[in-house]
Amino acid sequence: MSETWKPRTTAVHAGTRRSQYGEMSEAIFLTQGFVYDSAEAAEARFVSAGEDEYIYARYGNPTVRMFEDRIARIEGAEDAFATASGMAAVSGALSSILKAGDHVVAAQALFGSCLYILEEVLGRFGVEVSFVDGTDLDQWRAALRPDTRAVFFESVSNPTLEVIDITEVAKLAHAVGALVVVDNVFASPVFSDAVAQGADLVVYSATKHIDGQGRTLGGVILGSRDLIRKSVEPYMKHTGGAMSPFTAWVMLKGLETLDLRVRAQAGNAQQVAEAVQHHPALSRVLYPGLAAHPQYDLARAQMGAGGTVLSLELKGGQPAAFRFLNALKIAQISNNLGDAKTIVTHPATTTHQRLSEETRTRLGISPGLVRVSMGIENVEDLLADITGALDAAG
Ligand SMILES: *Cc1c(COP(=O)(O)O)cnc(C)c1O
Numbered sequence: 001m002s003e004t005w006k007p008r009t010t011a012v013h014a015g016t017r018r019s020q021y022g023e024m025s026e027a028i029f030l031t032q033g034f035v036y037d038s039a040e041a042a043e044a045r046f047v048s049a050g051e052d053e054y055i056y057a058r059y060g061n062p063t064v065r066m067f068e069d070r071i072a073r074i075e076g077a078e079d080a081f082a083t084a085s086g087m088a089a090v091s092g093a094l095s096s097i098l099k100a101g102d103h104v105v106a107a108q109a110l111f112g113s114c115l116y117i118l119e120e121v122l123g124r125f126g127v128e129v130s131f132v133d134g135t136d137l138d139q140w141r142a143a144l145r146p147d148t149r150a151v152f153f154e155s156v157s158n159p160t161l162e163v164i165d166i167t168e169v170a171k172l173a174h175a176v177g178a179l180v181v182v183d184n185v186f187a188s189p190v191f192s193d194a195v196a197q198g199a200d201l202v203v204y205s206a207t208k209h210i211d212g213q214g215r216t217l218g219g220v221i222l223g224s225r226d227l228i229r230k231s232v233e234p235y236m237k238h239t240g241g242a243m244s245p246f247t248a249w250v251m252l253k254g255l256e257t258l259d260l261r262v263r264a265q266a267g268n269a270q271q272v273a274e275a276v277q278h279h280p281a282l283s284r285v286l287y288p289g290l291a292a293h294p295q296y297d298l299a300r301a302q303m304g305a306g307g308t309v310l311s312l313e314l315k316g317g318q319p320a321a322f323r324f325l326n327a328l329k330i331a332q333i334s335n336n337l338g339d340a341k342t343i344v345t346h347p348a349t350t351t352h353q354r355l356s357e358e359t360r361t362r363l364g365i366s367p368g369l370v371r372v373s374m375g376i377e378n379v380e381d382l383l384a385d386i387t388g389a390l391d392a393a394g
Contacts, residue, residue, distance in 0.1 A: 007074060007190075008259050015069030015252075017052070017062055028249040029062045057245065059237040064248040068220070070255050071210070074189045075202060077222035081232045082248060086185065086205020087113050088241035089219030091121070093181050093201045096235035097227075098149055100126030105143045105178070107134025107153035107164060109363050112354055114183060118152065134164040135295065140172050148178040155194065155302070156186035158337075159311050159347045159371040160364040161286045163295035166302060170198025179227075185209075188338065190262040191303035200227060208338030209308065211254045212261050216247045261340060261376055265308035268342075268382060269374040273310045275383055281320065281394025283368065284313040309337055311371050314393060318367035321346050324393035325370065330377060330385040337373035342382055345371040 005014070019027055034054045036042035045053055054060050068080040083089040094117065098104065106118050108131040118129045132139035134153045144151075151173045153164050170180045182199040184192050188209040194202045204210060206218035220243075221232050236242065243251075266289075273287035285292075288299035289306015299306060314320040324344075325333050331342040335351050345351060352365050360366075374382070 005073075010073045011070065011259055012256050014073040015066040017066055026063065026066055026249060026252050028245055030245050031061070032057045058240060058242045059233075061245045061248070063245040063252070064243050067243070067248040067252045067255070070252060071189065071204075071220055072222055074255065074258070075192060075195065075222050077195050077202065078225040079228040080220050080222045081228055081236050082206075082243035082251075083219040083221065083236065083241045084243055084247075085217040085241075086203070086207055086219040087117075088236075089203045089205070089221045090114050090183060091117050092232060092236050092239070092241050093203050093221045094118075094122065094150065094152065095239075096231045097179055097181075097201075098122065098125075098127050101147070102127050102149035103145055103147045104129045105140065105148055105151045105173075106131055107157065108132065109134060109157035109160060109162060110154060111158055111183070111185075112351060114152075114154070134169075135162050137165070137168055137172065140169055144172055144176045144178065146176055148173070148176050150179045150181055152181045152183070154183040154186065155192075156288065156299075156307060156309075158186065159309075159345070159351070159369065161186070161288055161293075161307070161309065161311055163288050163299045163302065165298055166194055166197040166199055174198065185338070186307055186309060187303050188258070188262050188308065190259050191266070191305050191307060193302070195222070197302065200224070201232070206251050206254070207336070209262050209265075210251055210258060210338075212258065212338055212340055213254065214336060214339050214341070216250045218243050218247045218251050262308060262338075263305075264376045265338075265340075265374045266305045268376070268379045269308050269310050269372075270306055271379050272372070272374060272382060272386060273306070276312065276387060276390065279387065279390050279394070281314055281316070281324075281390045282312055283315045284311075286311040286313070309371060309373050311369055312390075313366055314368040314370065314390075316368065316393065318346075318348065320393045321368050321370050324389045327389035327392040328385055329388075330381055331372065331375075331389075337371070339373060340376045342375035342377060342385075343373045345373075347371055 072080040179200040287310040
């Protein structure tokens with residue numbers, strides 16, 4: 001394996017392990033356990049398992065290891081631990097580095113389940129969490145304290161697509177000795193340079209772009225070898241959030257086409273955002289790739305693109321948003337994102353329904369807001385579908 005491979009070559013070849021049969025497609029090692037040649041060999045492996053020596057699938061498995069190696073290479077991280085879902089990755093990353101008495105600073109614009117962990121779970125174990133507007137560096141500065149052990153944020157927030165400056169937040173966090181944990185789902189590994197920008201742990205829901213075809217749940221935690229093997233692995237392997245070998249195989253195949261799909265999706269998102277930004281049915285088009293976006297320059301510097309998701313705010317509130325959703329023919333109403341299929345979501349009544357109206361207003365999740373995760377379909381068809389539905393809704 002070459003250290004100089006470019007991203008698509010890495011995505012197709014990195015981490016591959018072939019059995020004695022020389023199979024072309026990666027093998028699914030659908031096994032929970034491993035057989036030892038002797039009692040002494042079993043004892044030796046439990047004392048210290050070397051590279052590619054496995055004990056139990058909750059600890060590691062060859063197919064899972066292929067996925068971890070490949071995504072670590074794509075992300076530019078030293079190591080990775082694969083998890084059963086994105087939420088297993090978020091809760092595992094935080095739980096493996098925090099203890100009672102620690103303080104955490106988090107951005108307030110978070111995925112609902114992430115908010116649950118930070119608001120409900122961590123507090124029960126004696127971790128104090130302060131929330132800030134992630135785009136306001138003064139608020140980070142004011143909230144960080146000598147006992148702050150970690151900061152947590154989504155680098156691009158859902159569904160309002162605010163971009164948080166990883167480099168600047170990491171500088172502030174590192175100055176007080178805090179670790180930087182970034183949920184980087186909206187950037188995807190394709191538009192991520194988070195490790196170089198200062199993230200200590202990068203977390204993905206692999207359910208999104210990495211699978212990208214709506215089949216399986218999965219997640220991954222990436223970081224330095226030290227953090228992954230000494231903090232994350234012991235926690236994950238004993239608490240049970242491991243990725244299954246079958247899922248790892250689906251995700252490995254997803255990685256092969258990740259760059260092609262995500263770039264096609266982002267290209268579609270850019271074209272649709274530009275085409276509809278002055279549509280009379282819309283009060284706002286939120287997309288980090290539009291020059292009108294408040295963090296356009298930051299998005300370009302941090303990701304080099306606007307990403308695969310845009311949000312549209314309809315002037316006619318929820319009735320207009322529902323008319324728009326119901327008039328679409330290609331785009332599907334669902335709540336996943338990062339899929340090859342274009343997916344539309346009405347956050348106020350689905351993914352963010354649990355929040356109070358006041359919180360939704362503070363986060364900019366208005367009744368007219370619709371999130372659009374762009375797929376890989378032909379952009380002409382998507383434009384016709386979306387503008388047609390906007391005309392019908394307006
Ligand atoms: C989907 C998502 C998660 C959770 O991932 P699952 O695979 O559904 O557990 C976490 N963070 C963000 C930003 C997400 O979009």
